[in-house]
Amino acid sequence: MKALLFLLALLALIGLIRASLSRRSKPPGTATPVNSGRQRTEQPQRMVQCAHCGVHLPEREAVTGRLGLYCSTEHRQAHEGA
Template sequence: MKYLLLLALLAGVFFIARRGRPNEPEAPKPQPPAPPQTMLRCAECGMHLPADEALPGRGGVFCSAAHRASFEARQGQA
C-alpha cells in the first residue's frame, strides 16, 4: 500500500511539473510581405527597376552610373 501511495504521489508531481511547461517551443511568427514598390524605367536601356535602386540624372532615372554617363554624354553631343 505504501508503494501505491508513493507511485500516485510521484505521478501527481510529474503531472503538475509537465502542466506548467509547454510541450513545444513557440514557432517564430511569419513576417508580413513587403509593400509593393514603384517601378521606374531606365532612360538608357528601358529596364524597369525599383524606385529605391534608381539613380537620378539629367533626363530621367537610370539603372547604373554607366548608363547615366552614357545618356548624358549623348545628350551633350546633340
C-alpha cells in the first residue's frame, strides 16, 4: 500500500515537472510583455536587395550607394565604378 502511494506521488511530481518544463520551452516572443512595447517603435528586420548581385540582406547591414543599396562596399564600387 505504501509503495502504491509512493508511486502516485512520484507520478504527480513528474506531471508537475513536465508542466513547468513545457511552460518554459514555449518560444520566446509570443508571451513577453516586456518587449511588446518596444516592438511597436522598432520595425521588424527589413530586407533589402543588393543592386549589384541581387542578394537579400537586412537593411541595417546594407551599404548605401548613390545608385542604391549593396551587400558590400566591393559591390557598390563594382556597380557604381567609384
